[in-house]
Every structure is written in C-alpha cells, then in structure tokens.
Amino acid sequence: AQRVTQPEKLLSVFKGAPVELKCNYSYSGSPELFWYVQYSRQRLQLLLRHISRESIKGFTADLNKGETSFHLKKPFAQEEDSAMYYCALLSGGYNKLIFGAGTRLAVHP
C-alpha cells in the first residue's frame, strides 16, 4: 500500500537548535516526494521537492531509497519556522498526492 508516515505529531526545539522532521514512505516504484509547510491559518505552500535537490529557507531533504525516507532538516531553527509540515508522495499517475499526518514544529526563543 502507498503510505506516508510522519511519526512525530509535535517537535519542539529551541531557536538555533538543529531540526529533523521525519518522513517515511511506502511506494512500489520511483517516488516523487514533496514537503509542504502550513503557517498558522494560511494555505499549504510547497517547501521543496526531492527532484530539485534544492535548499529553501535553510531546509533540505534527501531521498534515501534504501531506508524509504525523506527527512526534512535544518541546521539552525528559527522562530519563524514554527508551522505544520507535511510530507507528501505523488502517486496514481500523478493524480494523487498522499499526505502524511503532519508534524507541528514549535521553535521556542
């Protein structure tokens, strides 16, 4: 079954600490993975996608096919990073985006 798992509902860190939001997926085939961010009361915004291998707002994510993971990392968290983060897998011939349950990141001063 195709599935995205984000094991942590809440991740609480202090400003300047490293952050790793975990994402594991289950998919037969070559996955296309995304991270979306949702700031308080706002729409979901694309943060980054694995195909681009980019760094956005200091965040990076590397696809590890062996561990079926796509963890999101940032070396030094900022208070403005506090938000809900969703990992998503594109499936079904590009017709379906399967989301994880989300992880709330809280960065404290």
Add this chain to the structure above:
Amino acid sequence: EAQVTQNPRYLITVTGKKLTVTCSQNMNHEYMSWYRQDPGLGLRQIYYSMNVEVTDKGDVPEGYKVSRKEKRNFPLILESPSPNQTSLYFCASRADSKNQPQHFGDGTRLSIL
C-alpha cells in the same frame, strides 16, 4: 498573480442543507483536486479532475460531488451535509506534467451543526 481561490472561507450551516464550495484557478491547470484536512489525519483527497468533464474519486468521496464544466472551476458540492463533514477543505491545482507541484487555495472551514 497565479492563485487558487476558494469561496466561502468560512461557513456554518445545518445538517441537510445543500451547499457548494467554489474553487477557481487562473493558471490554466489541467488537474484540480479537493482535500479535507482533519487533526491527526493530515490531508485526504476527496475528488480530483484531470481535465474538463473528467473527474474521479479520491480516498474519501462519500457525501461529496464535484463537477468540471470549465477548466478553471472545480466546485465541491455537499448535497446533504452531515456533522462528520465538518472540516477544513482545500482545493488544489497542478499542471499536468511530471514533477509539477500542487498549488493550494486558502482553505474553507465548514461547520455542519
């Protein structure tokens, strides 16, 4: 400005009273989709459309209908809303080619009493 527009943003209504949430995109995207967001469950796809007059069920289609008469519009219809449809709803659109991300609307918060 490229955007996905949903209306209304908030709605409180009663069980059984038909309602429609509109969604419009100005990016000429082929693909549009509706999701509901519930605590602890993330976003789940309700319906999607690959192009005009082409729609299909997502993971949680029960109690919902959609239509795609024009490329830019993809309304979500609740013929007889029930309290378990109280949720936050997002419309999204995407160009129909590989590696294209979905663009989301601002969301519609529905409360069914």
